[in-house]
Amino acid sequence: MPIKSFTPLILSLLLFTGFKPVPIKHMVEYVYVCEGPKSVVYHRSENCSGLSHCSTRTYKVTLEEAVKMGRRACKIEYR
Numbered sequence: 651m652p653i654k655s656f657t658p659l660i661l662s663l664l665l666f667t668g669f670k671p672v673p674i675k676h677m678v679e680y681v682y683v684c685e686g687p688k689s690v691v692y693h694r695s696e697n698c699s700g701l702s703h704c705s706t707r708t709y710k711v712t713l714e715e716a717v718k719m720g721r722r723a724c725k726i727e728y729r
Contacts (some may be wrong), residue, residue: 655725658666658680667696674676678712678713678714679712680710680711680712680713681693681694681710681711681712681713681716682695682696682708682709682710682711683708683709683711683716683719683721684697684701684702684703684704684705684706684707685707685708685709686704686705687706688711688720689704689720689721689723690720690722691722691723691724692713692716692717692721692722692724693724693727694724694727694728695709695727696708698724698726698727699726700707700725700727702726
């Protein structure tokens with residue numbers, strides 16, 4: 651049987667077997683933070699001008715982790 655004849659069958663199986671794509675809310679958003687002791691902000695981009703003031707290293711964390719660390723959104727990027 652040619653592969654083209656399987657396409658409708660596969661689509662039908664996906665539609666009627668409860669196939670569900672991963673909801674967007676389960677996707678993880680990453681942000682960048684400065685390791686400095688006085689740092690209180692998280693940034694959307696590692697190239698944000700606000701991070702240029704960081705005197706220590708910057709690193710990537712999940713948005714959830716940044717909020718748990720007590721960080722707030724960057725006023726430059728999150729207007």
